[in-house]
Amino acid sequence: MMVIMGKVAVILILIAVGYAVTKCGWFTERGAAEVTSLLIKIVTPCLIVNSFLGDTGTLQVSEMLLAVVVSAVAIALSLVISLITFRNEPPERKKVLRFAVIFSNAGFMGIPLVESIVGGKGVIYGSFFIVVFNVICWTYGYNMMSGGAKMNLRTVLLNPGMIGLLFGLPIYFFKLQLPALLTEPVGFLSNLNTPLAMLVIGSYIARVDLHSFISDLAVYKMAALRLVAAPAAYLAVLLLIRPEPDLLVSSVIQAAAPVAANTVLFAVEYHQDSELASKTVAVSTVLSIITIPIFTILAQLACQFLF
Structure with missing residues (x-):
């Protein structure tokens, strides 16, 4: 718990x-x-590619496929939960709130936590979660936050998330050993991801009226769905799937x-409600100090029960 809180x-x-x-x-x-x-355009592709570099382990094909499946299940459950909520919100708020429920901070915060608690093999599994995250984020999420922009083959294949996958997946599957001349710049750029993203979020929070943090009940409803309802439903499904x-x-x-x-990056880039997006990230991050340790312990207890 202290590791997670830290x-x-x-x-x-x-x-x-x-x-x-x-x-x-x-x-x-x-x-x-x-x-x-x-x-979005430079650091995100580098982050994805970097997750496939180095010692990627020796997962079996069946383990890789199961990692993809359970990751897709996690996001699909969140997506379903989002679709049945916030129906009375104005369209511009509804998009941001639903996006916030669907997509977790699986990369910026999830990967460091997985590395601290599970170890190297967990990071490899976590990379597949990020792969699924980016596919859905840059297709369904992009379509929603861009205001229903028409999806075409160029948008699907040439968005930053997919570009990272197109370079990263061959490196993983073919075990390519790239020279340091290429891997080090990619690593340096990917390391900018968390600090720069958090600075941007802090910047937009600074422009939000403090009173609106307390009075906007929809943000706390969103936090309950993202931090409690979605992971609880997911853990229940995993008890049936029984992954390792x-x-x-x-x-x-x-x-x-x-x-x-x-959520903030897309809201800014596609001219959605960046103030609301900033509130969703700030409130959920603070409350996750309580909820993440609880679900981590529940997951470990589930492993003892199943295995």
Whole structure:
């Protein structure tokens, strides 16, 4: 529990730094928008490719396929939950709230937690969760947040998430050993992901009226769905699927993570309600200090019960 709380605290400190530098006038709205564009178009593909570099282990094909399946189940359950809620919200708020319920912070926060609690094999499983996350995020999520922009083959294949997969998957499956001249720049760029994303989130929180954090009940309803309802439903399904322990625990941690930073990044990039998006990330991240340890313990107890 202390490990998880420590990791969440680091995320909150980075958000606080973004908040502070914005209040000081050192990080403008234009600067935040430009950093957002950099994160989506450059850093995101590098993050995906980097997850497949190095010692990727020796998972069997069946284990890889099961990792993909359970990851898809996690996001599908969240998607179903989102579709039956927030029906009375205005369309511009509904998009952001539903996106927040569907997509967890599986990469920025999930992977570091999985590495600390499960270890190297868990990180490999976590990479497949990120693969599924990006496929759904850059297809269904993109279509929703861009206002129903027409999906074509170019959009599907050439968005930043899919570009990362197109380079990363061959590296994984063919066990390619790339020179350091290529891998080190990719690693450096991918390392920018969490700090820059959290600074951007802090910047947009700094522009939100403090009173609206307390008065916006829809944000707390969203947090209950993202942090409690979705991971609880997912854990119940895993008890039926019975994946091996490392996969079960790592995927539950990622499914129980707070709202994805992409909620803010997409809201800014596609001119949705970035203020609401910032609130969903901030509130869910704070509350996850309580909920993530609970679901991690429940997942470990489930492993003892099943195996």
